[in-house]
Amino acid sequence: MRTEQPKVIHLKDYQVPDYLIDETHLTFELYEDRTLVHAQLVMRRNPEAGAGLPPLQLHGQDLELMSLSLNDRALGLGDYQVAEESLTLQPDTASFTLDSTVVIHPESNTALEGLYKSGKMFCTQCEAEGFRKITYYLDRPDVMSTFTTTVSADKQAYPILLSNGNPIASGEEEDGRHWATWEDPFKKPAYLFALVAGDLWCVEDSFTTMSGRDVALRIYVEPENIDKCQHAMDSLKKSMKWDEEAYGREYDLDIFMIVAVNDFNMGAMENKGLNIFNSSAVLARAETATDAAHQRVEAIVAHEYFHNWSGNRVTCRDWFQLSLKEGFTVFRDSQFSADMNSPTVKRVEDVSYLRTHQFAEDAGPMAHSVRPESFIEISNFYTLTVYEKGAEVVRMIQTLLGEEGFRKGSDLYFERHDGQAVTVDDFVKAMEDANGADLTQFKRWYSQAGTPRLAVSERYDAAAKTYSLTFRQSCPPTPGQSEKLPFVIPVSLGLLDGQGREIPLRLQDEDAAVGTTRVLAVEQAEQTFTFVEVPEQPLPSLLRGFSAPVKLEFPYSRDQLMFLMQHDSDGFNRWEAGQQLSVQVLQEMIGQHQRGEALQLDQRLVTALRSLLEDERLDPAMVAEMLSLPSEAYLTEISEVADVDAIHAARDFARQGIATALFDLFWKRYQANREVSRQTPYVAEASHFARRALQNIALSYLMLSGKSEVVAACVEQFDQADNMTERLTALAVLVNSNFETERQQALDAFAEHFKDNPLVMDQWFSVQAGNTQPGGLERVQHLMQHPAFTLKNPNKVRALIGAFANQNLVNFHRADGAGYRFLADQVIVLNKLNPQIASRLLAPLTRWRKYDAARQGLMKAELERILAAGELSSDVYEVVSKSLA
Ligand code: ARG
Numbered sequence: 111m112r113t114e115q116p117k118v119i120h121l122k123d124y125q126v127p128d129y130l131i132d133e134t135h136l137t138f139e140l141y142e143d144r145t146l147v148h149a150q151l152v153m154r155r156n157p158e159a160g161a162g163l164p165p166l167q168l169h170g171q172d173l174e175l176m177s178l179s180l181n182d183r184a185l186g187l188g189d190y191q192v193a194e195e196s197l198t199l200q201p202d203t204a205s206f207t208l209d210s211t212v213v214i215h216p217e218s219n220t221a222l223e224g225l226y227k228s229g230k231m232f233c234t235q236c237e238a239e240g241f242r243k244i245t246y247y248l249d250r251p252d253v254m255s256t257f258t259t260t261v262s263a264d265k266q267a268y269p270i271l272l273s274n275g276n277p278i279a280s281g282e283e284e285d286g287r288h289w290a291t292w293e294d295p296f297k298k299p300a301y302l303f304a305l306v307a308g309d310l311w312c313v314e315d316s317f318t319t320m321s322g323r324d325v326a327l328r329i330y331v332e333p334e335n336i337d338k339c340q341h342a343m344d345s346l347k348k349s350m351k352w353d354e355e356a357y358g359r360e361y362d363l364d365i366f367m368i369v370a371v372n373d374f375n376m377g378a379m380e381n382k383g384l385n386i387f388n389s390s391a392v393l394a395r396a397e398t399a400t401d402a403a404h405q406r407v408e409a410i411v412a413h414e415y416f417h418n419w420s421g422n423r424v425t426c427r428d429w430f431q432l433s434l435k436e437g438f439t440v441f442r443d444s445q446f447s448a449d450m451n452s453p454t455v456k457r458v459e460d461v462s463y464l465r466t467h468q469f470a471e472d473a474g475p476m477a478h479s480v481r482p483e484s485f486i487e488i489s490n491f492y493t494l495t496v497y498e499k500g501a502e503v504v505r506m507i508q509t510l511l512g513e514e515g516f517r518k519g520s521d522l523y524f525e526r527h528d529g530q531a532v533t534v535d536d537f538v539k540a541m542e543d544a545n546g547a548d549l550t551q552f553k554r555w556y557s558q559a560g561t562p563r564l565a566v567s568e569r570y571d572a573a574a575k576t577y578s579l580t581f582r583q584s585c586p587p588t589p590g591q592s593e594k595l596p597f598v599i600p601v602s603l604g605l606l607d608g609q610g611r612e613i614p615l616r617l618q619d620e621d622a623a624v625g626t627t628r629v630l631a632v633e634q635a636e637q638t639f640t641f642v643e644v645p646e647q648p649l650p651s652l653l654r655g656f657s658a659p660v661k662l663e664f665p666y667s668r669d670q671l672m673f674l675m676q677h678d679s680d681g682f683n684r685w686e687a688g689q690q691l692s693v694q695v696l697q698e699m700i701g702q703h704q705r706g707e708a709l710q711l712d713q714r715l716v717t718a719l720r721s722l723l724e725d726e727r728l729d730p731a732m733v734a735e736m737l738s739l740p741s742e743a744y745l746t747e748i749s750e751v752a753d754v755d756a757i758h759a760a761r762d763f764a765r766q767g768i769a770t771a772l773f774d775l776f777w778k779r780y781q782a783n784r785e786v787s788r789q790t791p792y793v794a795e796a797s798h799f800a801r802r803a804l805q806n807i808a809l810s811y812l813m814l815s816g817k818s819e820v821v822a823a824c825v826e827q828f829d830q831a832d833n834m835t836e837r838l839t840a841l842a843v844l845v846n847s848n849f850e851t852e853r854q855q856a857l858d859a860f861a862e863h864f865k866d867n868p869l870v871m872d873q874w875f876s877v878q879a880g881n882t883q884p885g886g887l888e889r890v891q892h893l894m895q896h897p898a899f900t901l902k903n904p905n906k907v908r909a910l911i912g913a914f915a916n917q918n919l920v921n922f923h924r925a926d927g928a929g930y931r932f933l934a935d936q937v938i939v940l941n942k943l944n945p946q947i948a949s950r951l952l953a954p955l956t957r958w959r960k961y962d963a964a965r966q967g968l969m970k971a972e973l974e975r976i977l978a979a980g981e982l983s984s985d986v987y988e989v990v991s992k993s994l995a
């Protein structure tokens with residue numbers, strides 16, 4: 111807990127460390143009521159830091175120091191100073207060995223940072239600054255050391271003892287205890303340290319690397335989960351192979367381990383050779399995890415594995431460079447997922463997510479650049495901007511340099527910086543050097559926050575057969591950045607003729623046409639490109655594949671959007687045209703609702719969706735994506751002032767209208783797909799995901815009809831399905847329906863059947879938290895009393911409270927402010943228990959500027975109440991104070 115005024119840390123103040131740590135030797139003695147940590151650090155003066163021997167200041171937090179010695183000489187009280195977050199002493203030689211012993215209390219660590227207990231097992235989470243809660247250290251990523259780690263514990267309770275690297279020794283002690291020693295030969299920063307002790311079972315496999323080395327692969331879980339590891343293991347092997355093929359990256363240790371823990375603040379952590387995962391990101395089998403969960407497991411296993419190179423072998427110099435590893439690694443895992451599944455579906459999902467959530471962050475009080483300039487609490491900067499927008503920035507580099515040029519750049523980056531802690535500039539420099547490119551202006555994507563707008567206008571000259579596109583870019587002000595300079599915006603585009611055919615693209619000053627899709631780099635505030643030999647007025651297909659994270663504005667008519675939906679050769683843009691059509695139609699209805707008029711659904715949307723459903727040759731996954739109307743959260747993001755009730759009413763009315771008009775088609779496709787599902791055993795593979803996606807979205811529309819044969823089909827699917835994807839959708843649509851008896855029966859049966867599976871119970875909580883019918887808050891408050899709920903488990907908090915505040919917008923934003931008050935109450939409690947979770951949970955309140963004056967007042971009042979509650983963690987303090995500034 112913060113007792114002093116929080117310090118702001120600035121990128122511009124970065125200085126190299128005064129001292130380095132070459133070797134770290136740790137011994138942990140784990141007991142039920144305390145843990146002893148002995149650290150021996152082999153240190154020396156950093157030659158790059160200048161002359162003389164300045165005082166050595168080590169980081170440390172919540173440590174009880176038992177003994178300290180320098181070069182084997184015990185230090186007394188006068189020899190060092192201990193403060194709340196540091197220990198300072200004066201070395202007398204340039205090279206020295208420092209030994210310390212501290213006592214820590216993992217058994218009462220509810221923040222889940224440092225060493226803590228999850229259920230009966232010990233585990234660690236050190237990124238970003240958790241290692242300082244384990245021992246006194248230079249806890250910064252540019253201090254890299256080899257580690258040996260010995261763990262001792264009671265053998266019966268903790269038969270498995272793990273740390274980074276390779277196991278080198280183990281043994282028994284007389285008192286029922288045992289020990290194991292691990293050695294990690296690769297230098298690493300302390301944030302990549304990991305330790306696990308517990309009664310774990312493992313699934314074992316192996317992988318032969320491209321140079322022919324055998325690597326043992328192990329996934330450790332609690333015994334009851336041993337049957338849910340195969341999908342993660344398959345994903346791991348695919349990831350290892352893919353990284354060799356796509357990036358030439360080979361694994362480097364003899365063993366790679368994943369451990370699943372139930373209590374974890376994030377998705378997973380890439381500790382060297384010993385990844386620690388939220389169990390929700392490892393465990394998956396048909397009966398208990400949805401298709402989406404299977405894909406999430408595959409993506410996160412890949413993400414953490416890819417960090418072995420983009421993060422571990424080449425790491426960050428300081429935490430302002432976080433996107434160096436996270437943006438790049440998200441980009442890598444998105445390429446992998448696209449290769450393993452459907453590239454267009456993956457792109458649609460990523461873009462929807464970015465535009466709904468990252469754009470909202472970019473427009474809010476916590477907006478920051480991909481490389482932030484300052485922070486109070488680094489944990490608050492593991493954001494959509496650093497991760498998802500960071501990945502888009504890397505993607506734009508690839509778009510500008512081409513796939514081959516990008517690969518040359520990444521090869522040079524890994525070769526040049528292996529074993530180093532580097533910056534975003536080093537990454538971009540490698541890309542430049544490998545390609546002879548100049549990315550100076552492009553780098554503004556790393557330093558300027560906010561989502562650029564790109565307004566496009568066209569002019570066709572029939573006589574000259576020229577077609578000009580004029581691009582005007584601007585970027586709204588964000589905190590601390592009122593003026594923005596032009597970005598380099600890669601715009602991938604094509605031109606369609608009246609028959610929907612692609613027109614060859616030849617720019618003025620070119621000798622011949624160059625393809626039918628090309629990338630224009632818009633670099634100026636206003637810039638015009640003219641195409642020649644354009645035989646007729648074309649329809650532009652702009653920003654294909656979403657080639658830049660901007661808000662594109664082009665005055666498409668609804669008929670033009672319908673034309674693009676049918677004819678665009680770019681699959682992403684066909685979806686995008688459908689989204690824009692839906693947005694236009696929904697915005698019109700939102701206006702009608704606000705004026706008190708009767709809602710009218712533009713039948714062109716129905717016509718467009720009908721032709722999708724009729725065409726059985728289309729990819730069912732894309733049809734399902736196109737049938738999904740823009741979410742309420744996205745409609746909120748694109749509103750000037752979001753009218754929660756109008757958005758909800760308009761979207762509901764449109765869904766009802768579509769359901770009625772297309773009932774027969776939905777019913778036909780539903781029954782056909784459900785029949786295949788009945789006949790085919792579950793497979794976690796793209797074509798099966800696609801079939802179930804269409805089947806399930808059809809069911810959700812069909813249930814709006816209230817027809818008894820549909821309800822019967824839904825109950826049948828709920829009862830008989832052999833997989834969670836079908837069962838959970840059936841449950842969700844029943845929960846959101848008026849069929850009281852069926853709903854209650856399904857909820858009870860589900861809870862009874864899955865009461866011992868916490869991850870499945872999370873889904874049960876989420877489905878109910880998302881029920882948009884009146885009374886949502888009371889239902890959530892009631893569910894908090896359920897024996898399976900606890901505020902101490904982050905997954906539970908996210909599943910119930912997080913889902914309510916982020917997905918059930920009509921209930922969360924109810925006009926009397928009770929939803930806001932409820933959320934603030936939970937934040938105040940969690941601030942003491944788990945600051946990282948508290949700070950994340952409060953994000954919806956920070957978006958107050960989006961709402962009407964009355965709601966703004968109520969939301970701000972709750973932020974002020976949190977601030978006044980006092981004893982705020984730096985995590986919560988930073989977000990609340992910046993939101994009120
Ligand atoms: N590096 C981890 C990843 O794979 C996330 C660590 C999150 N740590 C935190 N303090 N928020 O993305």
Ligand code: ZN
Nearest residue numbers: 413417436439
């Ligand atoms: Zn990561």
